[in-house]
Amino acid sequence: MKLYYFDVPGKAESIRLLLTHAGIKFEDIRFTMETWPAHKDKFELKQVPVLENNGKMYCQGDAILEYLGRKYGYLPKSNPEAHYKIMKIINTVTDLFMAAYPIMAPYSPLDEKAKGEYMTKLLKEKGPVFLKSIENALCENECKDFIVGNKYTIADFVLLGAYRMLKTVETWSKAFHEKVVRKFPMYSALIPVSYTHLRAHETSLHLVCRLLLEKKKKKK
Numbered sequence: 001m002k003l004y005y006f007d008v009p010g011k012a013e014s015i016r017l018l019l020t021h022a023g024i025k026f027e028d029i030r031f032t033m034e035t036w037p038a039h040k041d042k043f044e045l046k047q048v049p050v051l052e053n054n055g056k057m058y059c060q061g062d063a064i065l066e067y068l069g070r071k072y073g074y075l076p077k078s079n080p081e082a083h084y085k086i087m088k089i090i091n092t093v094t095d096l097f098m099a100a101y102p103i104m105a106p107y108s109p110l111d112e113k114a115k116g117e118y119m120t121k122l123l124k125e126k127g128p129v130f131l132k133s134i135e136n137a138l139c140e141n142e143c144k145d146f147i148v149g150n151k152y153t154i155a156d157f158v159l160l161g162a163y164r165m166l167k168t169v170e171t172w173s174k175a176f177h178e179k180v181v182r183k184f185p186m187y188s189a190l191i192p193v194s195y196t197h198l199r200a201h202e203t204s205l206h207l208v209c210r211l212l213l214e215k216k217k218k219k220k
Helices: 010-022 061-072 080-104 112-124 126-140 154-168 170-179 185-198
Strands: 002-006 027-031 050-053 056-059 201-203 206-208
Touching: 002 010, 010 061, 010 154, 050 061, 056 061, 061 080, 061 154, 080 112, 080 126, 080 154, 080 170, 112 126, 112 170, 126 185, 154 170, 154 185
Parallel strands: 002 027
Antiparallel strands: 002 050, 050 056, 201 206
8 A cells, every 4th residue: 555645744644644553554655846746647636645555546635534434444334423523523624724724835825924914813713713613522522532432533633633734834833832722721632642642753754653552541
């Protein structure tokens, strides 16, 4: 199995985490901006992430994640309510990143002054709204180690992947933590610990995900 993406967390990070947790060996192929043009035309939509399995290409990050979630047991088979909660979290994370894209994108159309103004508005308005929804889901879930149910679902992997992505944009990450994240204790306590225990080590490819521990046991 091969996963194609760029050398950043992005839309592929949740897929990497899922495959790692499932114990599935895969080749984590990462393009740079320099190497990407030579490979672009081999993909149906001329974009990544793309998953290759037994010669078949799967495209669109959310579709890949849902496919793998069903294949390896990270989506409920017959629980519409749980499925709704999972998809709500995923859509909320997507909306947050779409809102933040103008300041997170490497080739942002905004100048530095406009970025600052946009970030201030985002941290005051949309950021707290989206994170409050995630915090509420964590509080309402009976098992406090996961966001839906009592085991990992694709919602956890999306949330943890988003956490990693935020950490790559230092200015935005620091401001988001200070102005928004600190107001939500459940998120602040759970997400960094969960990600750490799904991550093995950094290599020359930066992030290689392997399962270290299923979950850190609560202190007695």
